[in-house]
Amino acid sequence: MVLNDTVSAPHLAYKMDEFFKHESCGKCTPCREGTYWLVKVLHRMVEEGDARAGDIETLHAIYQQMAGNCFCLLGESAVMPIKSALNLFPEEFEALVHEKDKRYG
Amino acid sequence: MAEDITLIIDGVKLTVPEGTNVVDAARTVGIEIPVFCYHPRLRSVGMCRMCMVAVGIPRIDRDTGQCLLENNRPVISMFPRLQTACTTLVSPGMVVMTSTDEVKRAQRGILEFLLTSHPLDCPVCDKGGECPLQNLTMGWGPGTSRFEYHNKMHFEKPVPLGDLILLDRERCILCGRCVRFQDELADDPVLGFDLRGRDWHIISKSDPPFDSKFSGNTTDICPVGALTTTDFRFRSRVWELRSVPSLCIHCPVGCNVNLDMRHREVMRVMPRENLAVNDIWICDKGRFGQHFVESSERLTTPLMRRGDQLVQVSWEQAFETIAERFVAIQRKHGGTALAGIAGERLSNEDLYLFQRLFREVFGSNNLDHRIGTPGDLPDDDIGVMLGVGSGTSLVTLGKGTTVLVIGANPEEEAPVYLLHLHQMVKHGGELVVANVRPTKLDHSATLSLRYRPGTATQLVRGLLRVVLEEAGTKHLSQKTTGLAELRAALNHPMASVVSATGVSEDDIRAAAHTFLQAENAVIIYGAEAMAEGTALSQDLGSLALIAGKTGKANNGLLALLPWGNSRGVLDMGVRPDRGPGYAPLASAAKEREGAGGRKAAEGAVQRGLSAREMWNGVVEGRIRGMYLMGIDPASAYPATRTALEKVDFLVVQDMFLTPTAQMADVVLPAAAFAEREGTYTNAERRVQRVRPARPAPGDCRPDWAMVQGIAEAVLALLKGTDEEQGTAKEPRKKLKGKKREAPGGAETATESPGPSWGYLTASEVASEIAERVPGYQGIAYTRLANAASRGGWGRQPNESFYYGGTCYRNSEGVGIQYPAPAELSGAGFSLKPREVETTSASGGDTRYPFLVVTQRLLYDGDPFLRDSQLLAHVPAPYVAINPSDARSLGVQAGDRVRVASVAGVLELAARVSDEVPAGCVLIPSNLPGAPLSMVQTGLQTRVAVSKVGGRRE
Ligand code: SF4
Ligand code: SF4
Ligand code: SF4
Ligand code: FES
Numbered sequence A: 001m002v003l004n005d006t007v008s009a010p011h012l013a014y015k016m017d018e019f020f021k022h023e024s025c026g027k028c029t030p031c032r033e034g035t036y037w038l039v040k041v042l043h044r045m046v047e048e049g050d051a052r053a054g055d056i057e058t059l060h061a062i063y064q065q066m067a068g069n070c071f072c073l074l075g076e077s078a079v080m081p082i083k084s085a086l087n088l089f090p091e092e093f094e095a096l097v098h099e100k101d102k103r104y105g
Numbered sequence B: 001m002a003e004d005i006t007l008i009i010d011g012v013k014l015t016v017p018e019g020t021n022v023v024d025a026a027r028t029v030g031i032e033i034p035v036f037c038y039h040p041r042l043r044s045v046g047m048c049r050m051c052m053v054a055v056g057i058p059r060i061d062r063d064t065g066q067c068l069l070e071n072n073r074p075v076i077s078m079f080p081r082l083q084t085a086c087t088t089l090v091s092p093g094m095v096v097m098t099s100t101d102e103v104k105r106a107q108r109g110i111l112e113f114l115l116t117s118h119p120l121d122c123p124v125c126d127k128g129g130e131c132p133l134q135n136l137t138m139g140w141g142p143g144t145s146r147f148e149y150h151n152k153m154h155f156e157k158p159v160p161l162g163d164l165i166l167l168d169r170e171r172c173i174l175c176g177r178c179v180r181f182q183d184e185l186a187d188d189p190v191l192g193f194d195l196r197g198r199d200w201h202i203i204s205k206s207d208p209p210f211d212s213k214f215s216g217n218t219t220d221i222c223p224v225g226a227l228t229t230t231d232f233r234f235r236s237r238v239w240e241l242r243s244v245p246s247l248c249i250h251c252p253v254g255c256n257v258n259l260d261m262r263h264r265e266v267m268r269v270m271p272r273e274n275l276a277v278n279d280i281w282i283c284d285k286g287r288f289g290q291h292f293v294e295s296s297e298r299l300t301t302p303l304m305r306r307g308d309q310l311v312q313v314s315w316e317q318a319f320e321t322i323a324e325r326f327v328a329i330q331r332k333h334g335g336t337a338l339a340g341i342a343g344e345r346l347s348n349e350d351l352y353l354f355q356r357l358f359r360e361v362f363g364s365n366n367l368d369h370r371i372g373t374p375g376d377l378p379d380d381d382i383g384v385m386l387g388v389g390s391g392t393s394l395v396t397l398g399k400g401t402t403v404l405v406i407g408a409n410p411e412e413e414a415p416v417y418l419l420h421l422h423q424m425v426k427h428g429g430e431l432v433v434a435n436v437r438p439t440k441l442d443h444s445a446t447l448s449l450r451y452r453p454g455t456a457t458q459l460v461r462g463l464l465r466v467v468l469e470e471a472g473t474k475h476l477s478q479k480t481t482g483l484a485e486l487r488a489a490l491n492h493p494m495a496s497v498v499s500a501t502g503v504s505e506d507d508i509r510a511a512a513h514t515f516l517q518a519e520n521a522v523i524i525y526g527a528e529a530m531a532e533g534t535a536l537s538q539d540l541g542s543l544a545l546i547a548g549k550t551g552k553a554n555n556g557l558l559a560l561l562p563w564g565n566s567r568g569v570l571d572m573g574v575r576p577d578r579g580p581g582y583a584p585l586a587s588a589a590k591e592r593e594g595a596g597g598r599k600a601a602e603g604a605v606q607r608g609l610s611a612r613e614m615w616n617g618v619v620e621g622r623i624r625g626m627y628l629m630g631i632d633p634a635s636a637y638p639a640t641r642t643a644l645e646k647v648d649f650l651v652v653q654d655m656f657l658t659p660t661a662q663m664a665d666v667v668l669p670a671a672a673f674a675e676r677e678g679t680y681t682n683a684e685r686r687v688q689r690v691r692p693a694r695p696a697p698g699d700c701r702p703d704w705a706m707v708q709g710i711a712e713a714v715l716a717l718l719k720g721t722d723e724e725q726g727t728a729k730e731p732r733k734k735l736k737g738k739k740r741e742a743p744g745g746a747e748t749a750t751e752s753p754g755p756s757w758g759y760l761t762a763s764e765v766a767s768e769i770a771e772r773v774p775g776y777q778g779i780a781y782t783r784l785a786n787a788a789s790r791g792g793w794g795r796q797p798n799e800s801f802y803y804g805g806t807c808y809r810n811s812e813g814v815g816i817q818y819p820a821p822a823e824l825s826g827a828g829f830s831l832k833p834r835e836v837e838t839t840s841a842s843g844g845d846t847r848y849p850f851l852v853v854t855q856r857l858l859y860d861g862d863p864f865l866r867d868s869q870l871l872a873h874v875p876a877p878y879v880a881i882n883p884s885d886a887r888s889l890g891v892q893a894g895d896r897v898r899v900a901s902v903a904g905v906l907e908l909a910a911r912v913s914d915e916v917p918a919g920c921v922l923i924p925s926n927l928p929g930a931p932l933s934m935v936q937t938g939l940q941t942r943v944a945v946s947k948v949g950g951r952r953e
Helices: A009-023 A029-047 A055-066 A073-088 A090-104 B022-028 B101-117 B132-140 B177-185 B216-221 B284-288 B315-333 B348-362 B415-426 B440-444 B456-471 B483-490 B494-501 B505-517 B534-546 B566-571 B585-594 B611-620 B638-646 B703-720 B762-772 B781-785 B869-873 B883-889 B931-935
Strands: B004-009 B012-017 B052-058 B076-078 B095-097 B165-167 B191-194 B201-204 B227-229 B242-247 B256-262 B265-271 B303-306 B309-312 B338-342 B401-406 B430-435 B447-450 B520-525 B556-559 B625-629 B649-654 B666-669 B678-681 B686-690 B850-853 B878-881 B895-900 B905-912 B920-922 B942-951
Touching: A009 A029, A009 A073, A009 A090, A029 A055, A029 A073, A029 A090, A029 B101, A055 A073, A055 A090, A055 B101, A073 A090, B004 B022, B012 B022, B022 B095, B052 B101, B101 B132, B165 B216, B177 B191, B177 B216, B177 B415, B216 B227, B216 B265, B216 B284, B242 B686, B265 B284, B284 B869, B303 B315, B315 B338, B315 B625, B315 B649, B315 B666, B315 B703, B338 B348, B338 B611, B348 B566, B348 B585, B348 B625, B348 B678, B348 B703, B348 B762, B401 B415, B401 B456, B401 B505, B415 B430, B415 B440, B430 B440, B430 B505, B447 B505, B456 B483, B456 B494, B456 B505, B456 B534, B494 B505, B520 B534, B534 B556, B566 B678, B611 B638, B625 B703, B638 B931, B649 B703, B678 B762, B686 B781, B762 B781, B878 B883, B878 B895, B883 B905, B883 B942, B905 B931
Parallel strands: B004 B095, B338 B625, B401 B430, B401 B520, B430 B447, B520 B556, B625 B649, B649 B666, B850 B920, B878 B905
Antiparallel strands: B004 B012, B052 B076, B052 B095, B165 B227, B191 B201, B242 B256, B256 B265, B303 B309, B303 B666, B678 B686, B850 B942, B878 B920, B895 B905, B895 B942
């Protein structure tokens, strides 16, 4: 995968987890439901510009509930993008929330 | 034997057998680990991830191979990730923690995830109130969800998976229990998953959809309300239901059920756990086939013939008339001009009194339970003599067990046994299946033998030869006779067995070895085997005996008789040639004398007429009066109509105005099994109890009470010739021991009655059975309610976590299995082979080139299927023909064909199936309209087949 520094971390996490959601076989709960939920939240934040105050906390909770609990590595791998993005580029997620706050006052 | 393993769960030290998983291990000490996808009867798959626990194992010193110790305690290294307890097998020294913060977080997380897809329509969900998802959410889940979307899963709902089962996709948590049940236990792999990810969902893969006789069980083990039955859906909230313990009486398994009642209505039928009988399952006939009870067509009052019409009368009128007419016949023609036939879904109490009435009051042994067709099966006695030992539980069989299934199709004859057999194979047991055509069991069989129709006895003699060679006879008891005759019968070369049966010598030897070498061995034989005559069952008995597989638990014979109390019918002696407890007539009569009766009348020690002989007897004027209880010959064997019309006086006792009842002079309305007390005896000789769940409609009475009503009226009448009538109705005295006073001096030619009548309850009749019927000693009615000793395998509190919220707990009685005579010391057995019956009327006749093979169907012309959705599964009458025969006859599937024998002609729709051996046609025995009976000439029938007219459809 080739990326330059214009790609936002939330966007990257969103795209990657969308991939995992698509690949999830559905057999185990955390992967099936976790990837779906992650993508759901990220889609709203990134694509719809509708990031909310609690979203960051929710994202943390979702990947934590997945991590270590999935049947196979696919689910575990889905944790990595969002976990790294949240932990390495927290400001980009916060910016999404603030942007929205600014827009709607 | 599996080794024991000691481990520690939440600080509790426990020891369980090797191979146990952590969920089951924890339950033995009352620690609950929440599960969704795990089910103790199914393979663990680790799908739902609900059962996460922290697991550690002792660290091993690489040099010594010993546990590393620190302060004298083993050093435990914990796995870095949580483990699913359902897929983790116990190991020595393992440490498990089920409620650390990490575990709790994980479990809460899984529940939250599950609920993100879940509709939470509890208020309208059938599972609400007994739903594991509700329960586990209360116990382990988060209080609120952060999933704030209104776009939960939305699907059209419900989607029918078949005509009986509906799927609510929104509620499905994709645990796969239903799929695994169908694959592993039912061996009907008709369900599957489609698509993937969050679109993953359950589908039916079969045509017709959800084609399985066990489909209802999936709704029980479904841990949510995703699977519901069309039978129960939206009919009631579960907390409004009152569960009444009962039995299914449709087949010889005798499944324990709960009738879940709301007021008088049976809202649903649920399995009640009995490890010795049905485990936690029932088949769909047991679940969906009990609506006859509530039919609006139930009889409600006694009816009496006035000219062309049956009009309502009082009980007194009915009984008096019956008594007058029967006594008149008895006086004029003797008691043996009276005959009775009783059905096989009546309780032991009904049957016992029925034969008492005939034997003691009328002095007649004209008793039967069969319908009198030429194809009536011979009574099975060997299945009791050498029956499976007490303590047998098919459910627990596995490694070390061989089951030989011969001439049987458990799926149709005793469905729940099929599940047990599949489970036995799963647990390492060996299954040898011998049949003339494929059955579903072949799929899981270790060895399938396909013998030519009519050669089962020869096949078994082949097996006997091998077993005799290898096992010898030294171990046989002194009381075993007939060995020389047996040897003589076996004295022809194996090659002749091979050429007659078409089974290879290798297979015969392999089957014999598997049987002989097993630690436990059971022989199951069914209707098709019994149709080969008693020679076969006799030889099966010898086989079990010589192989040393009798007289102990999990060994012996198991006969699949047709109905829920077919064994009880024989036990109670409702047959022309034996008294209660299989006693010869003379000793049965002696026993009655001992019990207070007078010297037996001549008729009482002479073999009576069988049903078949009765019909002739009527036509010839020897039989003048008949009493039919719970049986409908006019439907099951239409040829009896002539006799039924001719007989002078006909009493029919039934729940419905059956075609037979319509011909009666007096009709008595019977209470259904769900409206009364009574006991039933299943194939394994387990005596079990039913209880009243609802009031009987109108004036219905339990069958035993009506038999008694007749007996008392007759006795009063007989007595009335001397004194004024009425004394026979004194309340029954409590009788102790064998000294009983006979009421009044009935001065007739018949034997005077033994113990008085006047039973007030079914349990009083049951006590008398326990006292007087050999084998039933000690089966006290109250003990039938004991459940304590057989509650299952280490069951734990709160079953709902295991079974999906549906209460299977059996606290109301698991019944009592009475010992087979072979278990008692001193029982003798003759190995002497019986004549192989060649009953075929025109064997070898080129005009009738086809041999009829037959089979019982579960969904058949059974009148008890009235008002059930299963009626849609009853096939229209048909004859199945082998493809090569069909070709040479120019017959295609759907054509009408003419089937003719010396006895009659029949037109049926043809099916073409390679499951039918060439040279044979298959006609199920109990199709609606009973077509088979019209051409049958004996146990084996030969027919000619030709095509009529053009194709239908
Ligand atoms: S399955 Fe259980 S939790 Fe789901 S709607 Fe039904 S009752 Fe409620
Ligand atoms: S329908 Fe029920 S049993 Fe089947 S997968 Fe869904 S939740 Fe499990
Ligand atoms: S297996 Fe037999 S006894 Fe059990 S539910 Fe089915 S029909 Fe009834
Ligand atoms: S993963 Fe263990 S119960 Fe489902």
